[in-house]
Amino acid sequence: MFDPLAADPPRDPEFPATTPEVTFDSGGERLLGVLHVPAGRGPHPTVVLLHGFPGNERNFDLAQALRRAGYAGLVFHYRGSWGVGGSWSWGHVLEDAAAVVTGLPGLAEAHRLDLRRLALAGHSMGGFAALMTAAAHPSVAAVASAAAFDLGAAAALCRDDAEVRARYVKAFDGELAPLRGTSGQALVGEMEAAGDTWQLARLAPRLAGRPVLLIGTGHDAVTPNELHHDPLVAAYQAQPVERLEHHLFPTDHALSDHRVTLARTILAFLDRVL
Template identity: 60%
Template sequence: MTYASTVTFTVASGGHELPGVLHLPAGDGPHPAVLLLHGFPGWERNFDLAHVLRRSGYATLVFHYRGSWGSAGTWAWSNVLEDAAAAARQLRADPRIDAARLAVIGHSMGGFAALQTAAADPTIPVVASIAGFDFGAAGTAPDPDQYVEPFDGDLLPLQGTSGRALVDEMVAHGPEWRLADLAPRLADRRVLLIGASRDTAAPPEQHHLPLVEAYKNAEHHLFPTDHALSDHREELAQAVITFLRG
């Protein structure tokens, strides 16, 4: 019998090797898999959810994007999207993984990256956003400069960027990054949208409810909690597992 294990997994993207951790369930596989994308800058990496997913039979990858937490390269929103797409391709190609059963799940910025990754790759059948931050909506809002100071306050684990640079990139790509506009491309996929009613980082009125309206066939939940779903982690895990088992 093959026992559950935790192994390193390197993602090659943008000419860099990005460190990751693959949580493998017991059994010989190939296993269904989840690419679990953390947010900005990655204070909450959702390892509790990774362990729950492994116990439920899903191999789960958590990795660091370029320019974050010691990873080589430069942090940028566009680099995050490239890194997430590269991770999905490489996870699917791993012989321990059932390539037809890959889900991409992300929290906060990771929710944005998850929906963007799935929309760009029609072979990804399942996607979920947890307290997702819509950079397209923020970039086309009347006052995007309101984000400069908060972004500046989260740069400690990042390199090669600034709050000003991140807002400028968000504004430049805002029209093409609006998550509601991805709905037609994801209409034939299974989509889960989870919001938090006490979320001040990604208020549901701007970041969650418009997606619920746009994604007509998505499953959706709004938990009475904060951006990290701090006091609803068990409910979050149950919602994700139930959704994946479909």
């Protein structure tokens, strides 16, 4: 049996695997992306991978594994990050993710994409963006989130405790090297202004009819599961989100020693639901 995490698929000389650069327009800026297109005539189910803040882990290993398994995997950068023009903000991340979802049909024919089988998968803040974007776009058939950062839950802590707020400001300030146009104070302020509208548990009614994968990380100081994962699982079970799958892995925020487990879990989920 072919294992996409351990072997390369056969080459198709007529429809070879490719790795084209792609761009998307969002807020007057050009988002830069890389599409990992599998071999074969297709059309191929498509997965948009949303990286976190600031994006040190961009999940290219997942994109390659997805391609070997027959999925087209897209990795892109948001405004104000990693050389892309514009300024970084949480709101811009959500706008950019939406721009990619709505812009993909323009790439479908050229790159053999099947957008009836479109999934979003995100890590950390990218998990937040994946769930928020899927909830806002019924065209997204399935969504997977790993170590999601629940901005609404964090905002509530900041409003209630000045010391916690100061720690978030300091932590965000320490991650700004690849970003432009923002600050820790600005990011915490934006988070607080959005408040409960960015609580991921509130998305349950809009995701109730679709497959959702939630992966928590049990040794994680960035998104401790007690705040960012467990309440979300409980809320989605209570809705219920009938096609919910959830796991808690004993690993750190980047799933540093669980990358193969992460890939296998996401692939198994997508194979079942797409």
